[in-house]
Amino acid sequence: MNSVILSARDVDFLLHEWLDTDALFERPTFAQHSRETVDAVLELAQAVATEKFAPHARSNDLHEPTFDGTTVSLIPEVGVALKAFADAGFLTAGVPEDRGGGGLPTSIISACLAWFHAANTATSGYALLSMAAANLIRTHGSDAQRTLFAEPLADGRFTGTMALSEPGAGSNLSDLLTRAIPQEDGTHRLFGRKMWISGGDHELADNIVHLVLARTPDAAPGTKGISIFIVPKYLVAEDGSLGERNDIVLAGINHKMGSRGTVNTAPVLGDGAHTPGGAPGAVGHLVGEVGQGLPIMFSMMNEARLGVGIAGTAVGYTGYLKSLAYARERLQGRLLGAPPAGPQVALVEHPDVRRMLLAQKSFVEGALALMLYCSRLLDDAVSLDGRAAEEALALVGLLTPIAKSFPAQWCLEANTLAIQVMGGAGYTRDHDVEQHYRDNRLNAIHEGTHGIQGLDLLGRKVLLDRGRALGLLVARITQTAERATAAGGSGEGYAAKLLAMTARLRDVTTRVAVAGGGAEVLAEATAYLEGSGHLVVAWLWLEQWLAAHGKEGDFYDGKRAATAYFFSRELPKVGLWLDTVAAHDGLTTALDPTVL
Amino acid sequence: MNIVVCVKHVPDAQADRGFNESDNTVDRAGVDGLLSELDEYAVEEALKLAEASGGEVTVVTIGPDQAADAVKKALQMGADKGVHVNDEAIHGSDAPATSLILAEAIKKATDGNPELVITGMASTDGTMGVVPAMLAERLGLPQVTYASELTLGDGKVTIRRDNDANTETIEASLPALVSVTDQINEPRYPSFKGIMAAKKKPVESWTLADLGIDAGQVGLANAWTKVVEIAKRPPREQGEIVKDEGDGGTKLAEFLAARKFL
Ligand SMILES: Cc1cc2nc3c(=O)[nH]c(=O)nc-3n(C[C@H](O)[C@H](O)[C@H](O)COP(=O)(O)OP(=O)(O)OC[C@H]3O[C@@H](n4cnc5c(N)ncnc54)[C@H](O)[C@@H]3O)c2cc1C
Numbered sequence: 001m002n003s004v005i006l007s008a009r010d011v012d013f014l015l016h017e018w019l020d021t022d023a024l025f026e027r028p029t030f031a032q033h034s035r036e037t038v039d040a041v042l043e044l045a046q047a048v049a050t051e052k053f054a055p056h057a058r059s060n061d062l063h064e065p066t067f068d069g070t071t072v073s074l075i076p077e078v079g080v081a082l083k084a085f086a087d088a089g090f091l092t093a094g095v096p097e098d099r100g101g102g103g104l105p106t107s108i109i110s111a112c113l114a115w116f117h118a119a120n121t122a123t124s125g126y127a128l129l130s131m132a133a134a135n136l137i138r139t140h141g142s143d144a145q146r147t148l149f150a151e152p153l154a155d156g157r158f159t160g161t162m163a164l165s166e167p168g169a170g171s172n173l174s175d176l177l178t179r180a181i182p183q184e185d186g187t188h189r190l191f192g193r194k195m196w197i198s199g200g201d202h203e204l205a206d207n208i209v210h211l212v213l214a215r216t217p218d219a220a221p222g223t224k225g226i227s228i229f230i231v232p233k234y235l236v237a238e239d240g241s242l243g244e245r246n247d248i249v250l251a252g253i254n255h256k257m258g259s260r261g262t263v264n265t266a267p268v269l270g271d272g273a274h275t276p277g278g279a280p281g282a283v284g285h286l287v288g289e290v291g292q293g294l295p296i297m298f299s300m301m302n303e304a305r306l307g308v309g310i311a312g313t314a315v316g317y318t319g320y321l322k323s324l325a326y327a328r329e330r331l332q333g334r335l336l337g338a339p340p341a342g343p344q345v346a347l348v349e350h351p352d353v354r355r356m357l358l359a360q361k362s363f364v365e366g367a368l369a370l371m372l373y374c375s376r377l378l379d380d381a382v383s384l385d386g387r388a389a390e391e392a393l394a395l396v397g398l399l400t401p402i403a404k405s406f407p408a409q410w411c412l413e414a415n416t417l418a419i420q421v422m423g424g425a426g427y428t429r430d431h432d433v434e435q436h437y438r439d440n441r442l443n444a445i446h447e448g449t450h451g452i453q454g455l456d457l458l459g460r461k462v463l464l465d466r467g468r469a470l471g472l473l474v475a476r477i478t479q480t481a482e483r484a485t486a487a488g489g490s491g492e493g494y495a496a497k498l499l500a501m502t503a504r505l506r507d508v509t510t511r512v513a514v515a516g517g518g519a520e521v522l523a524e525a526t527a528y529l530e531g532s533g534h535l536v537v538a539w540l541w542l543e544q545w546l547a548a549h550g551k552e553g554d555f556y557d558g559k560r561a562a563t564a565y566f567f568s569r570e571l572p573k574v575g576l577w578l579d580t581v582a583a584h585d586g587l588t589t590a591l592d593p594t595v596l
Numbered sequence: 597m598n599i600v601v602c603v604k605h606v607p608d609a610q611a612d613r614g615f616n617e618s619d620n621t622v623d624r625a626g627v628d629g630l631l632s633e634l635d636e637y638a639v640e641e642a643l644k645l646a647e648a649s650g651g652e653v654t655v656v657t658i659g660p661d662q663a664a665d666a667v668k669k670a671l672q673m674g675a676d677k678g679v680h681v682n683d684e685a686i687h688g689s690d691a692p693a694t695s696l697i698l699a700e701a702i703k704k705a706t707d708g709n710p711e712l713v714i715t716g717m718a719s720t721d722g723t724m725g726v727v728p729a730m731l732a733e734r735l736g737l738p739q740v741t742y743a744s745e746l747t748l749g750d751g752k753v754t755i756r757r758d759n760d761a762n763t764e765t766i767e768a769s770l771p772a773l774v775s776v777t778d779q780i781n782e783p784r785y786p787s788f789k790g791i792m793a794a795k796k797k798p799v800e801s802w803t804l805a806d807l808g809i810d811a812g813q814v815g816l817a818n819a820w821t822k823v824v825e826i827a828k829r830p831p832r833e834q835g836e837i838v839k840d841e842g843d844g845g846t847k848l849a850e851f852l853a854a855r856k857f858l
Contacts, residue, residue, distance in 0.1 A: 047785060088785050
């Protein structure tokens with residue numbers, strides 16, 4: 001079935017013809033699964049996404065959540081969709097079996113999530129928050145916390161939030177001010193204001209489990225003084241029954257450019273709007289140890305950031321498919337040299353429209369390959385032994401800032417091109433693509449902004465273990481280039497270009513970062529992020545080219561065309577970015593902001 | 597109560613469907629197939645009844661190798677076991693032959709004592725809708741067809757049938773055969789758990805010989821109906837534009853009346 005949500009054919013190609021997902025089923029960790037199960041699960045994801053998520057994506061945007069001072073109201077379709085998601089088992093299908101889940105490989109879950117984001121990223125947001133909250137409690141919580149909070153999150157009775165940001169602490173969480181005061185009964189009482197909290201209130205579930213970062217009294221300044229607490233909307237008794245309303249309410253909701261269906265809130269804790277146990281203060285339960293808030297949060301970071309990457313990829317992907325369908329139908333103009341009275345041609349016949357479609361294809365299919373590659377590394381990390389597992393983990397750590405940022409930037413660019421392909425129609429609200437652009441624009445902001453990802457990559461990730469992860473990446477790129485050279489044809493040229501650019505990346509990295517770069521080097525962190533991102537995606541295009549090698553048909557020819565596009569039109573940009581890093585000329589560090 | 601559901605594997609209506617040029621039969625190999633949507637309602641109704649009364653649901657299909665997917669889907673939705681009748685001699689069978697094979701398979705699966713047989717109202721490929729009646733006759737069961745509501749009780753089954761202008765309530769003694777419409781329920785999705793569980797559920801694979809049916813009774817050569825000719829649907833014609841010169845409404849009504857829409 002030809003969908004304009006996502007391409008099942010492409011997902012199948014990436015998982016089976018490229019990544020050899022069947023090999024996972026031979027490993028003990030995934031032995032209970034088979035090609036048949038994963039195909040059925042992917043079909044299920046496509047069906048639920050198509051029938052329950054996609055139909056209300058538009059009205060979720062047109063009728064954004066409202067807040068009357070007490071209650072947040074959403075359109076009813078959101079709850080129906082989330083129930084279908086939970087009933088189908090997606091909240092736990094990817095949870096390891098020894099933690100009560102279905103044990104599906106992350107690569108399959110990621111592909112399923114791509115269907116949901118492409119269909120309706122705003123509604124998907126609620127489910128993903130619940131999955132992340134449950135995961136954190138399962139990994140770091142006590143047995144009682146697992147039973148009382150993780151289980152109801154996992155079966156959809158509760159939903160979750162991640163309450164990190166505050167009005168004064170966004171990119172830099174070490175400045176957060178929310179206080180947590182220990183109580184005699186072992187709980188804490190929390191006081192403070194949070195900001196930007198997705199899913200912070202609604203009537204979708206029996207209860208909401210907020211995971212809140214806060215500072216205990218006498219805590220060390222900076223990040224070491226931060227702990228993480230479970231703050232339920234309704235207190236939960238030991239037998240699981242719901243009790244009093246907790247002292248966490250909304251100051252208001254934020255009205256956003258896109259992703260409107262996911263209500264975004266400004267919660268207030270401990271203002272005395274409610275007085276559980278007769279006193280103001282939001283009751284919180286410490287997760288893990290005091291002072292472990294950020295390490296616990298960051299232990300979930302690879303998955304969380306990959307999750308944002310999948311959202312960006314999926315929203316870019318569906319925009320591509322919709323603009324492509326439009327370009328095949330709409331007649332406009334004639335080709336150069338054709339008689340003026342002759343019939344009009346479809347948009348897709350014009351070279352410049354083809355350029356825009358090919359660029360989109362290269363970004364979104366390249367990004368999907370990157371998402372599934374990183375997901376596969378996470379699968380390898382839990383299913384291979386010793387060194388191989390460790391290497392997979394090191395590599396996915398290095399690739400995570402890229403996996404988060406490339407889609408946020410280039411699949412957003414794809415959304416711009418989708419609008420452009422459709423001309424005036426693309427700019428109207430009669431078509432979906434303008435919403436896709438607005439929805440996707442978020443992904444460069446939350447879960448660590450684009451700039452913060454650059455700093456993470458250049459200031460931290462490439463330096464870890466004396467550049468070990470970068471070494472692993474270079475080794476894998478080199479192997480791919482060798483196979484492409486052996487395959488011959490255009491593979492040889494691609495391999496040579498890729499190797500040359502890889503050598504340049506390694507060279508620049510060693511000179512500026514490993515040798516100890518100063519503020520001027522870190523000032524170019526975004527250029528470094530974007531340069532490595534394009535290089536990595538070029539590499540994965542060559543991988544796809546190899547997986548398509550020797551195969552005939554439109555689908556494979558499309559893969560070859562997109563590879564050709566990326567290598568000729570995109571890869572050369574890497575040189576410019578790396579030049580900027582190598583020069584680190586101090587333009588922005590030396591700048592006097594008064595001139596701006 | 598133990599329930600048998602007849603399901604059919606049909607070409608995906610969203611894909612490019614076609615016919616085999618050699619014998620004018622539906623091309624089942626060249627396109628993706630799926631469990632006929634109309635049969636999902638039958639499966640759902642059976643699952644609901646079995647959940648309420650504690651019986652087992654057996655799904656029966658006839659078709660080539662890939663028809664096993666229809667059985668699998670029903671098992672993933674929650675049915676307990678499957679029967680797949682697969683024999684090259686069946687290719688091209690018409691409705692009487694299909695009902696014969698189904699009847700024998702149902703008898704074998706239930707030791708000759710089916711309690712309740714549920715079918716969809718028609719297949720989405722053939723759309724003849726006659727197999728349920730023929731099957732009931734062969735099984736010697738009362739047939740109540742086109743149910744948009746079904747209740748069981750006191751050794752009988754009661755259905756509601758919605759017609760254009762009226763609604764009928766029809767009762768039959770059990771055992772019986774019921775065909776259901778797409779108004780009767782909302783079929784469930786399979787779930788991840790269901791997908792995992794389906795791998796361990798039993799599926800019997802039978803041939804005509806297993807059912808004691810002679811190949812001469814079925815198949816294209818013995819069919820009572822024959823597809824004589826196939827033509828592609830003509831491309832859609834240019835629409836007629838009615839210019840509104842004060843009488844637009846009248847012209848529109850005349851247009852519709854001329855085509856017997858009014
Ligand atoms: C729709 C939406 C949903 C969100 N959901 C949640 C949620 O559920 N939970 C939650 O906790 N938070 C959430 N956030 C908050 C989000 O994580 C923050 O917006 C983000 O971390 C940036 O913080 P800020 O908005 O305060 O921007 P700032 O930190 O003020 O950043 C503004 C700009 O300055 C740059 N900048 C800041 N510091 C540096 C630096 N040291 N070096 C270089 N550049 C820097 C940034 O890159 C950015 O470009 C959400 C935000 C949005 C918009």
